[in-house]
Amino acid sequence: MLSRRSFSTALALAAGLSISGFSVLPAMAQTDIKFTLDWRFEGPAAGFLLAQDNGYFAEEGLNVTIDTGNGSVEAIPRVATGAYQMGFGDINSLIKFLDEDTAQPVTAVMMVYDKPVFSIIGRKSLGITDDPKSLEGKKLGAPPPDGAFAQWPAFIEAAGLDASTITIESIGFPVREPMLASGDVDGVFGFAFSVILNLKANGVPDEDISTILFADHGLNLYGNAVLVNQTFAAENPEAVKGFLRALAKGFADAVADPAAGAAAVLARNETLNLETETERLTMANEMNIKTPYVVENGFGGIDEARLAASIETLKISMGLKGNVTAAEVFDAQYLPPAAERMLP
Template sequence: MLSRRHFTAALALATGLSVSGLALPALAQTDIKLTLDWRFEGPAAGFLLAQDNGYFADEGLNVTIDVGNGSVEAIPRVATGAYQLGFGDINSLIKFLDEDPSQPVKAVMMVYDKPVFSVVGRRSLGITEDPKSLEGKKLGAPPPDGAFAQWPAFKEVAGIDDSAITLESIGFPVREPMLASGDVDGVFGFAFSVILNLKANGVPEDDIVPLLFADHGLNLYGNAIMVNEAFAEENPEAVKGFLRALAKGFADAVADPGAGAAAVLARNEILDINTETERLEMANEMNIKTPYVVENGFGGIDEARLAASIETLKISMGLQGNVTAADIFDAQFLPPAEERMLP
């Protein structure tokens, strides 16, 4: 039989009250819908491990993770409130807010400190490590792709004459098969996705030439976590808890890429564990665990660098100058830097 004290404690636990001044955890969880930029593949492991390892639940969050259809499309999903949080291209967000600064969406955590935007071509089709080798070629361009969104900026800083370049609008499902068959000479995309998908389509590794925009003068940021501002205003602790959990998930994905890939395959069984482990390792090395992140922690930004990237986009993407770095990125929800260090 329960003692009177134990009965009171049990009743308090069930009703969310406190015993002897000790606050007990609330039973209700905050529901959050998150949209990714793309399918469940290796680089999504940080999100999935945060869920599988209970980090979201520990923060009182019930998180639903949905796939996306390109790093640009995540932005309106969050701005409209269809999703409370999303993962998408911060440069496209800058363009989006420059066109309408009243849109209620901001970036709150940087994931790809170095953007993964690239044109990937084939050496046998005349593409080399020199961006000027793209001149006169046919390039496949999925319209919602974040890399393609940065083509105006890249061709300017790389000094590419695009007068003889043919841009062919293609869908994501046929992107790598078209390059593998030689129907196009190169394609826009995220390097870690295109390279491994080409290998899966039978293209020899030494025939694959990735031209990363960041390696050829385009010093931009990449994909970030974005939040609906109305949701953040009403639920600031939930946003803080989400980012705290996510930092742990990405740390786990860096520490054990194999476990991260296994979490991906639990949602997408048709994938290959070795391919997704390699894809995650590439993303960790190229885009996530950069020298800046090693020194300063995962998730933050250098405001001066973000401001400089906005100036670059003013020239190359025709921004009107309606936004500043402070309008784009809000760091107030980030955990302390010591809680965001990657192993």
């Protein structure tokens, strides 16, 4: 039987109180989160990696594992099935995914690419310029899981293209840039900051590279967002909130110091080049992440009217049935206040 002093000490230990000048804190259980990227460890992933390396996840009581992906479309079923609690994928493909089955337990909770990176990258020497009309009569290489290729039907309509004159060849991600470099295709679908630098690494000079960014030619959509499994979120709302708080800090760090962000990437993939990944991250920051809307309103949120308008666009171009609304696609309740999401 415990004495009164021993009993008081036991209570203090359980409560994490200070005894004789020593602070006794109970061990805090960490919440495990498996997170899937959309692609390999490259410059644009720096915000996620810095949130881990700089201890922001740990500060939130999270034990986060970050895995590479195989395209921004494939990340969606990974999260929906619960194989990953959270992930990074294309919100437009998520809209299509939910439109086909509204019972799928996955939603977007933080926007990362306020301006999507969907592009067709071509070579001027092969007849593709920055004008979408130059695509007519050409052969384009398309990796099936690619988020940019998923928006091809929408872009055809937005740009007024005669798709009957354009040949689409299904190719794998590993051969995408080599095939364009060798002239086996005239252009390829992809994320601008990835394809451009990979092409240069394959010996294509910068002055021969042309970029057709979908967002600059009538396709006013959002891009990649952080996704969450809704069952996990319902059971662990504070963990999701903590994850997004940490990410806001990580992306702020990646914007403030792209070289440090690139170094975090190279720590996971030593075969990469620091200068190249710094340039890739800088391109993503300037082109897709730190947009005028984000500067004014903070990183991670959306304009619901804009998202609703994009759903209407996708109804026409992707044959949506109209089963989902903007509020069902993006859940803002887990975001930290805007003041905590401002980028430097």
